[in-house]
Amino acid sequence: MSIHVMKKVVVGLSGGVDSSVAAATLHHQGYEVVGLTLWLMKGKGQCCSEGMVDAAFICEQLGIPHHIVDSREVFQANIVDYLVSGYESGITPLPCSQCNKTVKFGPMLAYARETLGIDKIATGHYARIRYDAKSDRYQLLRAVDSNKDQSYFLYDLSQELLAASIFPLGELEKTQTRQLAAEYQLKTAAKPESQDLCLVESHGSMRTFLDQYISQTTGDIVDTNGKVLGQHQGIHHYTIGQRKGLGIAAPEPLYVVAIDAGANRVIVGDRASATQPDCTVGRVNWISIHPPTTPIQASVQVRYRSHPVDVTVIPLDGNRMKLIFDQPQFSITPGQAAVLYDGEMLLGGGIIERNQDAV
Known part of the structure; x- marks a missing residue:
């Protein structure tokens, strides 16, 4: 007589509708589910106190255990400090x-392995995973719902993490997720969508958040020839490609084309000046394929909401690559991720490096 062993999974619960449905779906599929909420920071937002209360309520509804891990120090060091030093x-x-x-x-x-003895984790991300026997790799795919696809934010996961992860919402449209939440009568069924970064949600705006950490130092706004056009109140208030809020009167639209931290200058120019034929990318992580050793063709997203564009990828030493766009691209922003795709499969990605020619 065979004994049925229930599959176990730890589900990351933020207190939002997506993670709630992920937990409920796996629970209804027969998994032994343990809810886990990471306490990332104080304040409002799905990763904070309010989210923890909703996550606890969901676990109570489903009749599953709920663990809370104080991750505030990890979040401060890896995210807050990372953001502040970058800006x-x-x-x-x-x-x-x-x-x-x-x-x-x-x-x-x-935590799942060491504390709970569980080898699988799940989240409410909209993405899909499949195993490719030919390459012996787990591959990361776009979600079925192209409007909600979050694979872009997952490019830096390792094979080990991908192999251990489940994305129950990857095959669903967002409307189906809401329907399931209602069917399961989850407390979060009608909870509004989180629109911003958790830090922005918590502080009101990225500017407000950064002003808490970075002193506002006045400096020059100059054109590409070095002519002073105005003053800024801190370089951390600006980003490449920005047009609004420059406070400069000019006969033609001006955009931020570079930020020179050393000289405390914001450099502006016309749209052509903010357009590049190529860029270099560092900290590259190849996830679905083995790292290429010769140039490949792919499509790239240079920000989350940008349309994929065709690109030639030239591998460089030291986990770096050069991207040559088929068509020059506007507003290539250092610090943002360039993520490569082949159709629905995410190949890999990395962090856009500063264009030294621009400064």
Whole structure:
């Protein structure tokens, strides 16, 4: 007589509808589910006190255990300090992919294995995973719902993390997630969508958050020839490609084309000046394929909401690569992620490096 062994999984619960449905779906599929909430910071927002209360309520509804891990120090060191030092040096860091790898997935899996003896974790991310026997790799795919696809933020996960992860919402449209939440009568069924970064949600705006950490130092706004056009109140208030809020009267639209932290200058120019034929990318992580050794063709997203564009990828030493765009691209922003795709499969990605020619 065979004994049925129930599959166990630790589900990351933020207190939002997506993670709630992920937990409920796995629970209804027969998994033994343990809820885990990471306490990232104080204040409002799904990763904070309010989210923890809702996450606890969901676990109570489902009749599953709920664990809370105080991750505030890890979050401060890996995300807050990372953001502040990035903005101080004149780049625009992307916290979400960094957070997924160093604050969420890695620590979640470690806690699941070491404390609970469970080998699988799940989240409410909209993405899919499949195993490819030919390459012996787990591959990261876009979600079925292209409007909600979050694979871009997961490019930095390792094979180990991908192999241990489940994304129950990857095959669902967002409307189906809401329907399931209502069917399961989850407390979070009608909870509004989180629109911003957790830090922005918590502090009101990125500017307000940064002003708590970075002193506002006045400096020059100059054109590409070095002519002073105005003053800024801190380089951390600006990002490449920005047009609004420059406070400069000019006959043609001006955009931020570079930020020179050393000279405390913001450099502006016309749209052509903010357009590049190529860029270099560092801290590259190849996730779905083995690292290429010769140039490959792919499509790239240079920010979360940008459309993929065709690109030639030239591998460089030291986990770096050069991207040559088929068509020059506007507003290539140092600190943001350049993420490569082949159709629905995410190949890998990295962090856009500063264009030394621009400063």
